[in-house]
Amino acid sequence: MADREKFSSQELVIVMSNYELGAIRAIKEFPRGSRKAPKLLITADSGEYLLKRRARGKDDPYKVAFAHAIQLYLATVKFPLPHLIGTRKDNNSMFQHNGRVFEMFEYIRGSNYDNSLEETFDSGRTLALYHKLLRDFKTEFQPGVGSYHDARNLHSGFERLPEMLGKADREHVITERQMSSTMEFLQRAYEEAKGKVNAAGLLEWPAQIVHCDWHPGNVLFRNREVVAALDFDSARLQQRVIDLANGVLQFSILGGSEDPGSWPEYLDESRFKRFLRGYDEVDPVPAEEVQVIPWLMIEAMVAESIFPIAATGFFGRIDGYGFLAMIERKIRWIQKNHVKLLGRVAG
Helix, strand or coil, X not given: CCCCXXXXXXXXXXXXXXXXXXXXXXXXXXXXXXXXCCEEEEEECCEEEEEEECCCCCCCHHHHHHHHHHHHHHHHCCCCCCCECCCCCCCCCCEEECCEEEEEEECCCCECCCCCHXXXXXXXXXXXXXXXXXXXXXXXXXXXXXXXXXXXXHHHHHHHHHHHHHHCCCCCCCCHHHHHHHHHHHHHHHHHHXXXXXXXXXXXXXXXXXXXXXXXXXXXXXXXXXXXXXXXXXXXXXXXXXXXHXXXXXXXXXXXXXXXXXXXXXXXXXXXXXXXXXXXXXXXXXXXXXXXXHHHHHHHHHHHXXXXXXXXXXXXXXXXXXXXXXXXXXXXXXXXHHHHHHHCCCC
16 A cells, blocks of 8 residues: 655645744644545644645646635535635635645544434535535536536446456456456446436436535534534535435445445445435425435446446455445345335335
8 A cells, every 4th residue: 555645844844834823832644535635733822723735636726726615605604614724925725836735724623423313314414504505606616517427437447347357366266257247237237227317307407516525434523413524625516416315325325344245235224314304404305306316326336336446456455346246236225125215215
């Protein structure tokens, strides 16, 4: 595994000199998130802060400015998120030096998601608040538009899978027939789900700014309520139900050990229902949008698995084929239980 990138001493001195934080009491590494984006936790007389250097490929100033425009607006309407700290000279939300982009945030202390129904409910409620506040938001910066729904280049990802899976080291040998069967099922399930979503009229529904990465790792809690939503880098223009479906998937899917073969095939139905109820409390979801959620979840599971595995043969540190076989089992469960799953939302 690649080493985590670090700030050089000279770089840190230059960056820190462009912020007015008062006397610095402590600086320590904050080893979370991308290894290519180093972070430091800074304790100063004025408070606690998080300094981040953007990873290469994630540091286009115009894309950063778009994400910052969203965060700066949300801060004015009291949405829970870490506030950006402006530079000393011109109060800019980013600092650029030697072709790199740096950000300074207030540091918010909170706990990780505990899988409780209370935190699940408030996660859904907070996502709805995000969507509601940004429904009419406009910015001079051009948002991205792609998503896991009808994803471009997914076909080429499937084409690369056999080669990458063949190169990957694994504990268990898989046959060409096993690999072909799983790939064919996932392609067919994705196309069927995409067709159902489009037939329901998704492309006619209004698009707006969405978060596009709403999962438990991007939410902090205090007293079972959301105290901060994080990571707005993937924000883009989509129909809100695309965001909602991925959110409810991320908060109801069940994992386990590093062996995905041991993971349950079913979703946590109580969390599924509670997340949607939390969302609906703030921004009610019409029945036609609710009905496409299971199919969008299937699309999300396929697309978000295929791309990383086609690139490396693995999903993180998990064997790529084992992960895809687990996704197949979960999709089959959703296909079989989608009516019951949605029926329980109103139950």
